Amino acid sequence: MTGRGEVVITGLGLLTPAGRDADTVWKTMSTGQSLARQDPDLAGLPVDIACAVPDLDPVAELGIRLAGRLDRFAHLALVAARRALHDARLDLRAGHPERVGVVLGVGANSLQTYVKEFTRLGEGRATSLSPLGLPRSVPNMVAGEIAIDTGARGPNFTVSSACASGTTAIGVARDLLLAGACDIVLTGGSESARSRMSAASFAQMRALSTRTDPPEGACRPFDADRAGFVLGEGAAVLVLEHPASARARGAAIRARLVGYGAxxxxxxxxxxxxxxxxxxxxxxxxxxxxxxxxxxxxxVNAHGTATRAGDAAEALALLRVFNTTPPPVTANKSILGHALGAAGAIEAALTVLALERQEILPTANLTRQDTGREMDIVTTRPRPIAMNLALSTSCGFGGQNAALLFATP
Structure with missing residues (x-):
């Protein structure tokens, strides 16, 4: 394998509806059961189910002042970034923080805060708007807040390519490292899609599954009876480094990132x-x-949203790339829901874990594939497998696509 260059993953922070650490997430997802539930925050809407990160206490994690001035998508990102640095055994302030970048994928902004502030404005109460309304909501602030929290002083920005945002961010972070602009980059994505605005808008587009009785059966990627996705939330942050940097400090390498396409x-x-x-x-x-x-x-860790058009198009692409016989496929959104801009980062992290464990997580709710588009999709339970390379793909509104190739150390 002689590609353009590789970087290594030395740390991983992961928060999903399946748990708030990698081991718990893997154990929960290994059951092959969807985590979709009725969501009190969405009560009364046409679709009122979602997948939520359980038992996250922002005050306990971040302190009352920091937690109080940030929205949930930033809570998720900061907690994931701290855990990724801890996993990598890195203290950025002790090294060369000007050589550490932050690139995060965010599909939208914090619609919860925007709805509240727009309501005040629409009611003629402009002077009652919160001075934190903008800085706690705009997408770039999540990268800025991570830099403030960790001391990373290198290139700092977010990317937005809809549901491919997290995947795009990781690819761009690799490009920064290969270009010599950074020695280390914190990268991934964060999103909380469980807002009433998101739920109502996606329902109007008929993108959400209305097969909600029971909620656990709503999301059915690649199933012939699929009817749409389930909203989710979460964050994943990876620590990417030059191999030389990782070796110099004796870091444990979890995987290598060897390829990116968009x-x-x-x-x-x-x-x-x-x-x-x-x-x-x-x-x-x-x-x-x-x-x-x-x-x-x-x-292959597939995008697999369970929309009729999206899954059909993705299956055709995979069948062509792999000449009708794709390797074993999984679709994590069947269990976790769709975290939009964070989904690709979460799936990238799970792909790294699959390589580490030499095991593929199952897909939930698959009973019958479309005739002529059948693939080897893992269901029911994890499948042990010997593998050196794994692919994670993402697609988004606007027709934006991204793919990452990870390899064992």
């Missing part, structure tokens, strides 16, 4: 290219970037 469908604002052309292009770019072929890939 593309645009240039087709439609919300619908994917019906043949999955852009998704296929991103995957092939990642393979070329890594200097490997499709035959080298041992596992």
């Amino acid at each position: 593309s645009a469908d240039a087709h439609h604002p919300t619908s994917p290219h019906p043949e999955g052309a852009g998704n296929e292009q991103a995957i092939r770019q990642a393979l070329s970037d890594a200097g490997c072929t499709a035959d080298d890939i041992g596992h």
Whole structure:
């Protein structure tokens, strides 16, 4: 494998509806059961189910002052970043913080705060708006807050490519390292999609599953009876480093990031290219970037939202890339729901864990695939497998696609 270059993952912080640490997340997801539940925050809406991160106490994690001035998507990001640095055994202030970057993927902003502030404005109460309304809500602040919290003083920004944001952020972070702009980058994504505005808007678009009785059966990626996704939330932050930097400080390497590809469908604002052309292009770019072929890939972590058009297009792309026989596939959103801008980062982290454990997590709620588009999708329980390379893919509104290739150390 002789690609453009590689970076290594030395730390990982993960918060999902399946738990707030990697071991708990893996154990919970290994049951193959969806975590969708009725959400009190969405009561009265056409679709009132979601997947929530359990038992997160922002005050206990961050302190009362910091927790009080941040919204939930930033709570999730900061906790994940702290845990990733702890996992990597890094104190950024003790080294060269000007060589440490932060690149986070955020699909939107904090709609909870915006709705509250817009309501006040619409009621003619402009002077009652919170002075924190903007700084706690705009997407770039999540990267800025991580820098303030950790002392990282290198390049600092967020990227937004809808539901591909987390994947795009990790690819861009790798580019910064390969370009020599940084020695270390904290990267990933954070989002809390459980807002009433998000739920109502996606319901109006008929993107959410209305098969909610029971909620656990609502999200069915690649199933012939799929009907849409379930909203979720979460964050994942990876510590990416130059291999030389990691070796110099004796860091444990969890995995290598060896390939990245990105593309645009240039087709439609919300619908994917019906043949999955852009998704296929991103995957092939990642393979070329890594200097490997499709035959080298041992596992695919698919985007798998359970929308009719999205899953169909993705299946066609995978079948073409892998010449009708894709390696074992999983779709994490069947269990975790769809964390939008954070989804790709969460799935990247789970792909790293799959390589570490040499095991593939199951997909929930799959009983029958579309005829002619059948793939080897892991269901029911984790599947042990020997693999050296794994692929994680994401797609988003605007026709934006991204793919990452991870390898064992």
